[in-house]
Amino acid sequence: MNLIDVDHLNVRYGASEVLRDVSLYVAPGEIVTIVGPNGSGKTTLLRAIVGAVPAAAGRIAKAPNAVIGYVPQRLHIDPTLPMTVERFLKLPGGAERGDIVDALARAGVPDLTKRQMSELSGGQLQRVLLARALVAKPDLLLLDEPTAGLDQPGSAAFYALIDDLRRETGCAVLMISHELHVVMAASDRVICLNGHVCCHGTPAHVSSAPEYRALFGTGTQGALALYRHEHDHTHGPHNHEAAE
Numbered sequence: 001m002n003l004i005d006v007d008h009l010n011v012r013y014g015a016s017e018v019l020r021d022v023s024l025y026v027a028p029g030e031i032v033t034i035v036g037p038n039g040s041g042k043t044t045l046l047r048a049i050v051g052a053v054p055a056a057a058g059r060i061a062k063a064p065n066a067v068i069g070y071v072p073q074r075l076h077i078d079p080t081l082p083m084t085v086e087r088f089l090k091l092p093g094g095a096e097r098g099d100i101v102d103a104l105a106r107a108g109v110p111d112l113t114k115r116q117m118s119e120l121s122g123g124q125l126q127r128v129l130l131a132r133a134l135v136a137k138p139d140l141l142l143l144d145e146p147t148a149g150l151d152q153p154g155s156a157a158f159y160a161l162i163d164d165l166r167r168e169t170g171c172a173v174l175m176i177s178h179e180l181h182v183v184m185a186a187s188d189r190v191i192c193l194n195g196h197v198c199c200h201g202t203p204a205h206v207s208s209a210p211e212y213r214a215l216f217g218t219g220t221q222g223a224l225a226l227y228r229h230e231h232d233h234t235h236g237p238h239n240h241e242a243a244e
């Protein structure tokens with residue numbers, strides 16, 4: 001049974017339709033990556049999955065008892081508000097200290113418990129946000145551009161950590177990334193979103209698909225092409241995730 005099934009989802013902000021007819025699934029233990037240009041609805045899709053934005057049409061089915069951990073793209077903390085990492089991790093549901101220590105260790109930052117949130121580096125904050133999601137022992141982790149702002153070694157280390165987590169805990173991952181080379185190496189499946197699902201499949205399938213090559217090019221130019229992506233091709237039902 002899939003952890004989540006998104007079925008013909010539409011999301012609107014007022015009169016603006018941001019997602020239309022989006023269908024996808026995540027099975028246990030999979031790493032699935034969403035790629036797409038800025039403003040293509042990637043964050044909105046994750047927010048819809050956690051119930052933070054309502055569906056205008058379609059539905060999102062979650063496996064019974066499946067726990068979802070969400071790591072948002074940004075976090076606004078008032079820098080004048082003193083808050084230790086431990087306190088921050090306790091906030092969502094009053095987590096036990098043992099679970100907090102365990103989550104920080106799993107996120108690779110066991111020594112940060114007493115540090116102030118405002119003093120963390122970008123990479124440390126990313127890992128603390130991951131730890132916060134891990135406290136609940138999720139079956140599915142949703143990661144919104146988890147390596148934004150990290151340098152290349154920091155980013156590579158983060159993805160290696162995600163891979164270790166999946167191996168050790170069996171949790172599935174649905175993440176947004178702009179780093180195509182990492183996406184192709186680290187994902188079981190890739191979904192290209194531009195308001196709707198443009199193309200999807202295994203990295204091998206997607207990278208050899210004419211649709212993908214038209215959108216992203218090849219080699220390092222592909223990352224640049226991601227931002228230039230013009231939605232100028234047509235889509236048949238075979239392109240939709242539900243048809244896979």
Ligand SMILES: Nc1ncnc2c1ncn2[C@@H]1O[C@H](COP(=O)(O)OP(=O)(O)OP(=O)(O)O)[C@@H](O)[C@H]1O
Pocket residue numbers: 013018036037038039040041042043044045
């Ligand atoms: N709360 C909101 N109210 C109104 N419009 C919104 C809201 N949040 C996002 N949007 C709009 O919805 C569209 C999709 O935004 P979203 O953040 O989902 O895109 P994205 O693919 O994650 O972008 P990026 O790669 O830049 O993070 C954008 O046009 C954005 O301006």
